[in-house]
Amino acid sequence: MTALAPGALPGPVLVIGCGLIGTSIGLALRAHEVDVLLADAEPANVEAAVSRGAGRTFSDDTEPYLVVAAVPPAAAEDVVVRALTRWSAAYVTDVTSVKAGLQRAIDAHPEAERFAGGHPMAGSERSGPMAGSAQLFEGRPWAVTPGSRTLPAALDAVVDMALHVGAVPIILEAAAHDRAVALVSHVPQVMSTLTAARLNDAQGNHLALAGPGLRDTTRIAGSDSALWIDILGTNAADVRAVLELVRADLDRVIDALGEDDGVLGDVLESGRRGTELIPGKHGSAPARVDIVHVQVADRPGELSRLMTDTGQSGVNIEDLRLDHDLGRPVGLAEIAVALGVGDSLVEALTARGWTAYR
Amino acid sequence: MTALAPGALPGPVLVIGCGLIGTSIGLALRAHEVDVLLADAEPANVEAAVSRGAGRTFSDDTEPYLVVAAVPPAAAEDVVVRALTRWSAAYVTDVTSVKAGLQRAIDAHPEAERFAGGHPMAGSERSGPMAGSAQLFEGRPWAVTPGSRTLPAALDAVVDMALHVGAVPIILEAAAHDRAVALVSHVPQVMSTLTAARLNDAQGNHLALAGPGLRDTTRIAGSDSALWIDILGTNAADVRAVLELVRADLDRVIDALGEDDGVLGDVLESGRRGTELIPGKHGSAPARVDIVHVQVADRPGELSRLMTDTGQSGVNIEDLRLDHDLGRPVGLAEIAVALGVGDSLVEALTARGWTAYR
Incomplete structure (x- = not known):
């Protein structure tokens, strides 16, 4: 449907809403030297995002190439419709987590062909511009949901933006997304x-x-x-x-x-x-890895020492979990390594004084 | 109900069933020089467990102090009843994961006072004597379920055994356990x-x-x-x-x-x-820790290098999770550290070239 390598992303990109998501988009695009304009109903948020390096303050005489409505669900329809109306050539997207209702509302707009919805599958327990990070979307899925009238160029703009911030664009219809x-x-x-x-x-x-x-x-x-x-x-x-x-x-x-x-x-x-059926290491782990258990004392540097010793054994760690200590000053690390490698890791760790077993 | 520090555990302890659990009990008790006797319907299992150092082969003229029926649920009642009948002074326990049915069956036995049920909350994806490990029970709960007639000395014997193998005994009635x-x-x-x-x-x-x-x-x-x-x-x-x-x-x-x-x-x-309400670090983690995200390339030694750098920052790791890579050659580590320490860890890791953020 679209080549999944970032094309050139012409600026400027106008990010409306300088919370966690909007500021993170700005920071990630700025890292690729894309021109980013920032706006927010709350001027203090723009100031904070600008001070973080997420872009420059929006001024009325600039025509954006792409508008990102990085606002809460309740405000998204209004911001998207106003953007489509105000700039006659800009592509427009949003970041809300449920897509079909918004798409239906936008479909009623004569300029709906310049809109493609978006949903970055990333977040943080923190919020606001100071919590923004250029790495927030790295390796995360970014659902891109074109409507029936969306222009290929509008879809490409949103996909390119997702790729520029390090995300993995997943293209599907709004209803399918939901x-x-x-x-x-x-x-x-x-x-x-x-x-x-x-x-x-x-x-x-x-x-x-x-x-x-x-x-x-x-x-x-x-x-x-x-x-x-x-x-x-x-x-x-x-x-x-x-x-x-x-x-x-x-x-x-x-x-x-x-x-x-x-x-x-x-x-x-x-x-x-x-x-x-779940993609990724964890879903398929039970059948494809050896699990090695290692006791780890609950004091600074122990896990570091374990990882150093594991690294020096030449074995790559597929996955690692720490278990809690149940009232003991010792935790349990579960290290997943490639099938057949578990025994040699146990041997290497035991030789270095660890209590390790499968 | 009982002092939770291990008393002397007089031997011999007879372990009937040399699978994963039985062999692990033998190995853990041998590490404390408790005399362990091993029996199994399958002589090859006993041989394998003896070769691992889990104890010595049971001989008819030995009177055990404690008998552990480390057999599957379907065989537990028969093995426990026969042990209570055959040795007139031995305490008897089992390791099955559901307790009330067995307890009801044993209550019908005149010697039920020498029985206390047990359920070690530990396992492995592997089975059999070669999978046994002296560390299998380390820090894990071991439910001990006395019946209404169980002698305090019988309960103590099972609790002491659980403590000797490194487990945390949790005493509750069979029905409550279930x-x-x-x-x-x-x-x-x-x-x-x-x-x-x-x-x-x-x-x-x-x-x-x-x-x-x-x-x-x-x-x-x-x-x-x-x-x-x-x-x-x-x-x-x-x-x-x-x-x-x-x-x-x-x-x-x-x-x-x-x-x-x-x-x-x-x-x-x-x-x-x-x-x-869940005890342990994970359950209460969301409110009490800072989460730091770090990108980790999926090649040998990277996680080790990250842990070394984290360790050298002097920050203790409360918990660590690895996220899968979604088709990218990079994973995401989530490091939980004490509240208020996250920013300084981000700074320390960034200074060492890592892509880290909160």
Whole structure:
């Protein structure tokens, strides 16, 4: 659909909204010497972003090549429509996390062909221009969602911008995007929340039996509730559709427990197959790596010493996890290395005094 | 209930079953010079465990102090009953992952007072005597589940054994144990499975939008299905009770989506509170640490170099995660450090040439 190598990105790029995302876009584009203009309803935000080096203050007489509406969902439609109206040649995009509703609104605009939606899959626990970083999008997916009338040149402009900031553009229609994020982000968030909510029922010392599996499955449930009320509400129909399928499987499991191992096995196998579809190292890790466990004392420099010793063994680390210490002054590192290499890493670490095992 | 420092553990300890768990118990006890006897229905397993240094072959004329039935759930009752009958003074324990059913069976035995159940919360993706390790239980919870007639001395024997192998004994009744593991292990497993199962519905490039949250919530869904059919079936009633509460919350979420943000917020908040109840670093991490992101090239020694540089900055690493690379030759390390220390780590790493940011 488009060549995934950055073309020249002519400036200026006008970033409207100098929060975490807008400032980060400015910083990343400036690193490639793209001319960046900054605007924000709050002049102090522009000042802060300019002081960080994210671009220069927008002035009325400049015609932007690309306008990025880096504003919250509630403001996006208004900012995009005003940009399309005000500049007759500028391409326009946004950064909101649910796309179909905005696309429908923009489709009603006569200049909709210059708009292509965008959604960078990156964030931080911090916000505001001072939290911006030129590296925020490095290696992260950036969904680009052209509408039915979007010009190829408008799509290319947004894709080029995503590539310039180090992101991996993923092109799909707005409705498909919303179904996709329901599946890979919004429903996992709900499931993590539902799992964690039950922990409020725990009695006495029961949670002392918690292991890494519980911490993994409930980690994202610790996120900000207000943010997720907003996201889930905006993508309600797609999230509901997936959750209804989840409920059907849950009903099958509840009925099958202790009664029908065949049904239970079907659901468990379906989940196992699902994990194999996730791109990247983690999803496919169980079958393709050796896991080496190493005890690490909880004091400064120990993990550094372990990594140095691991590095000197010549073995590349595929993945690494630290487990908590459960009231002991020792943690457990899980090092994933290529299949067949685990035993030699255990040997090398043991020779250097570590307690290592598979 | 019992002092949590290891008393002297008189031998001999007879371990029946020389698989991963039994062999690991033998190895760990031998490291403290406890006399360990080994038995297994399969003589080759005993030979292998003896060759690993896990103990000596059991001979008929030896009276054990403690018998550990390290056999699969289906064989546990028979092995425990025979041990209680055969040796009139030995304490007896087991290692199965669901306790109430076995306890009820043993309660019918006249010698039940010498039995206390056990469940080490540790495992490996490998099995058999060659996979055994003296460190398998280090820092892991070991549930010890006395029955109503269990002698204090029998409980102490099992607790002492758990302490000798480096585990953290958690004492609770069998029925309470089964409710606890339903909550912290079995239900999270089902929830992870249900989340991952939906990924089979993904179309086209949708899973390219997957992020670390999806990988975290679905990691344990990659586990062996046969093992989980067995575990879930054995603890069916307790797992069902929790899943029914999950279903009630799920129904509330499905109904509230796009309709009632108050209800949605209640469920999300309940989940967020639940994560704060989990002991250990990870559960409480979001509020108490700074997260520093660092780009790491995917070649041998890079992570080692990063850890060395981090160590030399004098900052202790609270937690560390590696993110996958999404088709780029670069990964992302998330380093958690004490609150307030993040900026100085970013500065130190940047000075050494790393691309680091918060």
